[in-house]
Every structure is written in structure tokens, then in C-alpha cells.
Amino acid sequence: MPRDLPLNSLGLPKPPSQTRVVVAMSGGVDSSVVAAQLAEEGYDVVGVTLQLYDHGAALAKKGACCAGRDIHDARRVAETMGFPHYVLDYENTFREAVIEEFADAYLAGATPVPCIRCNERVKFKDLLATAKDLEADCMATGHYIQRKMGVLGAELHQAADPARDQSYFLFSTTPEQLDYLRFPLGHLASKAETRALAAKYGLPVADKPDSQDICFVPNGNYAAVIEKLRPGAADPGEIVDLDGRVLGGHRGVIHYTVGQRKGLGIGGLEEPLYVVKLDPVLRRVIVGPKEALSTRIVPLKEINWLGDAPFTSQETWHLDVKVRSTRPPRGAIVRPTGPTTAEVELIAPEDGVSAGQACVFYAPEGGRVFGGGWIWKG
Known part of the structure; x- marks a missing residue:
């Protein structure tokens, strides 16, 4: 060319x-x-x-x-x-x-x-x-995201309109793909x-x-789709507190998500309870007070890194991270534990951090996306 x-x-x-x-x-x-x-x-x-x-x-x-x-x-x-x-x-x-x-x-x-x-x-x-x-x-x-040319090649940046930014959903875009893509x-x-x-x-x-x-x-309606794909997936079970005491029953673990408060069907308690964990093996929904949702340490796997220096070239990276698509980036310390794994320490604890969600990395200033990884259970 x-x-x-x-x-x-x-x-x-x-x-x-x-x-x-x-x-x-x-x-x-x-x-x-x-x-x-x-x-x-x-x-x-x-x-x-x-x-x-x-x-x-x-x-x-x-x-x-x-x-x-x-x-x-x-x-x-x-x-x-x-x-x-x-x-x-x-x-x-x-x-x-x-x-x-x-x-x-x-x-x-x-x-x-x-x-x-x-x-x-x-x-x-x-x-x-x-x-x-x-x-x-x-x-x-x-997609609402920006591709900008940097010193070392194409970079991924947040969209100009924060309300439309889709960078959370595109963190796994590789450098090779970014060379070919346009937004x-x-x-x-x-x-x-x-x-x-x-x-x-x-x-x-x-x-x-x-x-x-x-x-x-x-x-x-996630549950309806999963029941169609996996017949029998909505078997009923118990709702228990953090000490294992049974508080009620549920109509299937797939109907609940971490952080959920409404629709638990266990009224009459002194304080509101939230879903803090799901145990699909025992078919249990574990509930607790809001503070039980608070998380500081987040383990990541399958990391896609978009920084200029190799991910493991530093013991720590001070970045902003998003642990949910609807939340703004917040300060964190990212500690590599391998080429594609890391432990993220949130400067301020967050509620409702859930396995299966993404944790996306951002530069503290300027809106550049540094990739991210998948949250998993440690």
C-alpha cells in the first residue's frame, strides 16, 4: 500500500x-x-x-x-x-x-x-x-468507542459521550483487531x-x-431462556443466611443475582437482606446485610492487555477499573499474578462484585482503555 x-x-x-x-x-x-x-x-x-x-x-x-x-x-x-x-x-x-x-x-x-x-x-x-x-x-x-493512533500504534479510548460509551463491552479487543477496526x-x-x-x-x-x-x-427474562436451554435448571431450594439458617425457599437459583434485594420473599426481618452468594451445587441462595456485599480484592483471569509495556513488566499498575458496565471507573491497584491473571485491589470497596462480570482497566486520566479481564471466584 x-x-x-x-x-x-x-x-x-x-x-x-x-x-x-x-x-x-x-x-x-x-x-x-x-x-x-x-x-x-x-x-x-x-x-x-x-x-x-x-x-x-x-x-x-x-x-x-x-x-x-x-x-x-x-x-x-x-x-x-x-x-x-x-x-x-x-x-x-x-x-x-x-x-x-x-x-x-x-x-x-x-x-x-x-x-x-x-x-x-x-x-x-x-x-x-x-x-x-x-x-x-x-x-x-x-460502537461508541474511539480508536486513536498513539506512538506505538492504535489505542482504544472511551467514547466522547460518557452516556453512550461502550468500552466495557469491548475490552477484549486485541491489538491486532484494533489495527483493522474502525469506530x-x-x-x-x-x-x-x-x-x-x-x-x-x-x-x-x-x-x-x-x-x-x-x-x-x-x-x-434470563431464567426463561436458561430453562429452555437447560430443562430442569430451575429446581427449587433454600434461602439461607450467612450462618446457614434457613429463612425460606426459592424457585430456582437462576432467578437470582448477587446484589439483589427485591423479590426474595423473606419479609418480616429487622434489616433488609441482599443476595451475597449463589450455591448452585446445594441449590442455595445465601443472603446477608448490605455490608456483606462489600469487596476489596477481585481475582481476574483471561486478561487482555492493551498497554504499551508488557503487563507483567511491573509489579503493580495503578489504574481505574470498572467492575460493572453501569458504574464509573474507580481507582485500583492491579497486581499481575501471571501473563493473563491478576489480583485487583479496589481503593474503595464496591458492592455486588460478581463472578462472570468483566473488570475493565482505564488510564487514570485521558480515557484510554488498557484492556481488562474476567472476574472469577478465588
């Missing part, structure tokens, strides 16, 4: 008309705007939508990511803007790489984040490989700007509501 040409808007030294971009299109407004904007700029755009599960199955719901309606909407956007659009059947891959693990994790008492696994194992792996097979120069998505919406100040662009391009999805749930979980 020639290096004496000026860089185009995607950072490549060639004219847009000679730059092929595969756009991952979910059928929503974000990825539709990315595809439309790049097409208007003259890029050789190829839209790709993944069929991730049977549209007629009970797991799918109207308006969910990649359900039948969304594929139709993505196709309409492609027709409006005049670029080719393909639907790829990734149903088996998605089930094996995402849904099965989701069900097993819940049965083991963890709280999984399937959207991260989907990005890691499907979109940024198989779909990215397909984009290269199509001889695309890069792949673009509608054209990450610099926008608000979602209103995205919808204004959709209206400008005359896109049929300009007013389409955002999807709020995990794509294969109708109405956020």
Missing part, C-alpha cells in the same frame, strides 16, 4: 473510492449511520448482517439485534444508499460460542456478559476474518447527533428505538 498519499478519513493512504470497508450492520440506527456516512464519502461499502439465531424461535423477539426485522431494516438502508448487503448465517457459531456459555455460567452461579463474548468470539473474530476474505481494507462498526461514531457528543445524521441521509431507521436487552433474551 503506498505511503506517499494523504490519509483518508479512515486513516488509510488511498482514495475512498479505492478503499473497501465492511460495515457490521445490526439493523439499528448506529451501524446504519456508519454505513450511510461511509457510502456518502465515496467508500466501497459492503454491509454484512449476522443471522445469530432462528428468527421464528421462542428466543427471538421483535426489535432484538439481528432478529428478522433488523435484517430487513439493514437491507433497506443498503438499498437506500446503494451498496451491497449480505446476510451471513452464524447461528451455530453464536450458539456454541455465546449462548451455551451464557447458560452454563448462570447455572454455575455467575453473572455472565454475553455481549462481550459476542464481540470477542463472533463479530471481531469470524466476521472480521470474513471481511478480510472480502479483501476489505478495514471493518467498521457502530466512526466514537467522537460524537450525543446520540441525538447520530439520529440527526440518519435523518439527513433519509434512512428508514432514523427513529428506530434502541434495543435495551440482550438480543436472545426476550424482555430481559
